Amino acid sequence: MPTVMEEASSRIRGGHPHARPRISQPLEYSGSLDQYQHQDLTPVIGREYEGLQVGEILQSPQRDQLIQDLAITISTRGVVFLRNQDVTPQQMRYFAERLTLLAGCPESSGLHVHPLTEEGSELGDQISVISSEKQKKGGGLTHQLSDVSRFASAAWHTDISFERVPSDYSMLKIHTLPNTGGDTLWASGYEIYDRLSPEMASFLERLTATHDASFFHDEARRLGNPLRKGIRGSPLNHGEELTAVHPVIRTNPVTGWKSVYVNKGFTKRINGVTKDESDVLLQYLFNLLTQNHDAQVRFKWKKNDMAIWDNRSTWHCATYDYAEARAGDRVCSLGEAPYLDLQSTSRRQALDEA
Numbered sequence: 001m002p003t004v005m006e007e008a009s010s011r012i013r014g015g016h017p018h019a020r021p022r023i024s025q026p027l028e029y030s031g032s033l034d035q036y037q038h039q040d041l042t043p044v045i046g047r048e049y050e051g052l053q054v055g056e057i058l059q060s061p062q063r064d065q066l067i068q069d070l071a072i073t074i075s076t077r078g079v080v081f082l083r084n085q086d087v088t089p090q091q092m093r094y095f096a097e098r099l100t101l102l103a104g105c106p107e108s109s110g111l112h113v114h115p116l117t118e119e120g121s122e123l124g125d126q127i128s129v130i131s132s133e134k135q136k137k138g139g140g141l142t143h144q145l146s147d148v149s150r151f152a153s154a155a156w157h158t159d160i161s162f163e164r165v166p167s168d169y170s171m172l173k174i175h176t177l178p179n180t181g182g183d184t185l186w187a188s189g190y191e192i193y194d195r196l197s198p199e200m201a202s203f204l205e206r207l208t209a210t211h212d213a214s215f216f217h218d219e220a221r222r223l224g225n226p227l228r229k230g231i232r233g234s235p236l237n238h239g240e241e242l243t244a245v246h247p248v249i250r251t252n253p254v255t256g257w258k259s260v261y262v263n264k265g266f267t268k269r270i271n272g273v274t275k276d277e278s279d280v281l282l283q284y285l286f287n288l289l290t291q292n293h294d295a296q297v298r299f300k301w302k303k304n305d306m307a308i309w310d311n312r313s314t315w316h317c318a319t320y321d322y323a324e325a326r327a328g329d330r331v332c333s334l335g336e337a338p339y340l341d342l343q344s345t346s347r348r349q350a351l352d353e354a
């Protein structure tokens with residue numbers, strides 16, 4: 001049996017042997033999406049496409065090439081926005097499966113089943129219904145966080161980092177919106193890595209952190225639903241212990257770029273340093289993320305807009321500034337067990353060299 005430190009260090013170098021990506025080199029964009037009008041929303045993060053319909057891509061003879069180019073674009077730009085999508089939750093699920101596969105996810109990774117998803121839920125296990133009405137009843141993912149803090153920024157997170165094999169991509173379509181408000185923000189983990197000094201970056205590259213979602217046990221009790229303890233999309237994600245150890249800096253296999261991978265929602269402790277040091281380091285990294293609006297993009301939803309983002313190298317934060325109903329469907333696929341490839345580069349370094 002490897003010790004915890006041995007296991008963590010093997011993950012830093014090469015990832016868990018059962019959940020390594022199927023690609024060993026970054027993927028190359030073929031240009032197939034250039035035919036669609038698009039706009040980068042900030043220099044660092046976010047791209048919006050016009051006239052691109054997920055439903056049409058699924059029917060296209062060029063389907064897999066378009067989907068792979070979309071995966072590369074999402075991983076490069078962090079998040080992509082597609083307006084007014086005419087697509088069913090089942091089509092979204094199929095699209096998410098192709099997207100993660102064509103981006104090189106390990107064979108053992110499928111779509112995630114959230115530990116709070118009810119057995120026999122309306123749209124199937126792999127679709128999470130995001131709903132402000134449900135949340136009022138105590139079912140929201142960030143309910144507890146927004147309850148205890150007066151800072152809207154308390155809700156910054158990356159999806160399901162408490163799983164040993166966390167998410168590569170999430171896809172969210174919002175179909176019910178308040179009159180105004182309910183924007184979502186994303187921030188770039190590549191850019192936050194680029195704001196570290198080389199000394200600080202190499203120190204953090206030697207460390208792992210513990211991610212913990214034990215608060216879902218209370219949430220499940222409150223809702224009266226048992227927590228999902230079976231396999232949640234990967235054979236490595238099961239049981240009731242909702243904790244995982246991941247490198248603080250990870251490599252995104254699709255771009256080959258390094259990103260900071262700790263988040264306010266789930267990361268409790270940087271390992272191998274004292275609790276006080278861990279608190280200071282985490283607070284510093286969270287400040288870099290929340291206080292740099294030039295590393296963020298803020299999206300104003302219209303009905304049936306869709307966002308697809310890379311959870312390995314971005315964070316996101318919903319805004320709870322409205323009283324009416326807001327609801328949508330989310331699908332979340334699983335990628336590789338996080339790892340750091342010491343040969344990989346930072347985003348700015350790669351772009352400067354290009």
Ligand SMILES: O=C(O)CCC(=O)C(=O)O
Binds near residue numbers: 170172183316319
């Ligand atoms: O409601 C939102 O805008 C985002 C919710 C969220 O965190 C997610 O879908 O992962």
Ligand SMILES: [Fe+2]
Binds near residue numbers: 159316
């Ligand atoms: Fe989320």
